Amino acid sequence: MKKSKRMQLLVDLAKRKEDAVATQLARDKAKVADDQRKLEELKEYAGQYESERNLLGLSAYLTTNYQHFTNRVQQAVQQQEAAVGRAQQQADMTQRRWLQARSKTQSMDYLRDKNIKIENLLEDKQEQKQSDEFAMRRFISQ
Template sequence: MKGRAERLSPVVDMSEQEERDAARQLGKCQTQLMQAEQKLADLQRYRDDYHKQWLNAGSQGVSGQWMIGYQRFLSQLEDAIAQQERSTHWHRDVVDKARQSWQQRYARLEGLKKLVEKYRQEQRLVEDKREQKQMDEFSQRILQRVRMQ
């Protein structure tokens, strides 16, 4: 007959798989967040560089047409930055949810492992008591044989 610890083995295995899957998903989400943050930083750096170029060109005088083109492009760039900020925020939320999911699965796994260990300790204690009882009975039989002789 299987002990309680052995009967929980499939549950522990399944919990380990779920924890590994959640950890893998968290890693994937973190990578996507880093990519979104990098893209945002690149857009912001490009906007800053473009603005510096405008300052340099503007100090030398520019046409009205050039100014309109600059304003239009800068507006599009600001829209792209705002969109990327929203995307980055969304990715942060996804990472937070993935982290919570992994933490829950990890805690469940650790709880199961502790329970299995508790059951194993209880089983060892039962076996130790049984062994001690057998040894006591064996000692008693030997003592009785010695006395009978």
């Protein structure tokens, strides 16, 4: 088996790994976007309740309950912000893995192409040698 054919197997393996990491990266980025959307919804929800509290003129008891509720919503916002941060870190890590996998695939492609060129040159030289020998035999036999 030619070296370029063996290299093609390695290129195919590297490409599959790169594709798998790219798929994971897409999932990670989708998770970041989803977590970010949830965060924005929570912030909007918290903002609505805060503005309503100012408009309602609640009794002291209801104000305390309302404050506890808004505190819990703020805690949920903080937790979601942390979730967004973790999801972004994961996506960044996967991005780095994808770049490494892509670089490896490109290196393998380069080596395979280099081997193909070398093999083609050797084949061309072999064909030229055979052609020269054939021409020499014809010349000698005349």
